[in-house]
Amino acid sequence: MKKKELWNELRTFPKDRKIRDRTKMEILQRIKTESVRQKRSRLGPMFKKVFISFVSIAVLFFTAIFLWSEVQMNQKTTPQTEDSAGQETILEEGEDEKTPEALNEEDVLRIMQQYEKTFKELYNRANEDQKLPNVQSLDEVYEQLRTVMSADLAESFTELYFREENGEVYVIAQDGATWLEEDLPFDLEKNKRYGI
């Protein structure tokens, strides 16, 4: 067989076989199914991306709100601090106002006399059995002393010179307190501990 004849024989092989219509329909249906499956598989990652973006935006949004509220709170707190500082200043000023003016010698003598008088009156009120009449507790003693002396000194005197027993208050016999000798010259000195 010559090459040309061989070539012709090859070219004239039948190629007219057709796929059955039913099979064609099935294949077309499969193509359609595959197309739907592909669309779904493409939508999956897309949905995932959208979801992640949404969550990220939400996180950023809430972070921004949180930071904004923090800033707002700080702004509100700062003037309050200033206000309280102002109050402190006012209080300090008030304290200054309450602080007595510098005492002179006459004032000191008057205060010291009142201090001695109040203590002695209370102490000397005791009966022979050293009981203070009409006084039921050390608190009453303390309150009375407190009218002329500081809280610390009043407490100290109450503990040192008085005792409470069965609802009665007794004086403790011992050396008396130190009083100012008015006839002798004295110097004035500021003493925070005993604010008489």
Next chain:
Amino acid sequence: MTNEDVVTTWFHQYSDDVYNFLIYYVGSGDVEDMVQEVFIKAMKHFKHESKPKTWLFSIARNVAIDQMRKKKRERNKESKLLQEKNMSNEESPEDIYQLSETKRELYQAVQCLKKNYREVLLLRGIQELTIEETARILGWSPNKVKVTFHRAMKTLKKQMGGVK
């Protein structure tokens, strides 16, 4: 036009061509599943092709090679008795197309050639594709197609001459 529309159009235009190519390539009429696989693969790996027939033929060739390997493995596992039974059930291209005596001999001679010759004769000879189309399907250079086809024809002529 969606990918599905394009592939559906290709199916209407080229499914029978792919079917006939596969019958000769595989040597069996049982290739409808392979045609389906070709178009499903085209759908999966869709790309706009200027020459879709060539692309579909290259997919068909790969599908056929895979199927033939699979069948070979299965046959190795099965008993010889079953092999014979299965073989007898498969319709050959000679029967399908009711080929003339000359064409039967020619087809059998082609099938006996080595793979390169067989493929180039099927595509360039029986399917009447151009050198460029054949080159694209086989992944060869046009020159390799020319040379291989020439050698294949020479070998085939020798075999046919011997037969005659």
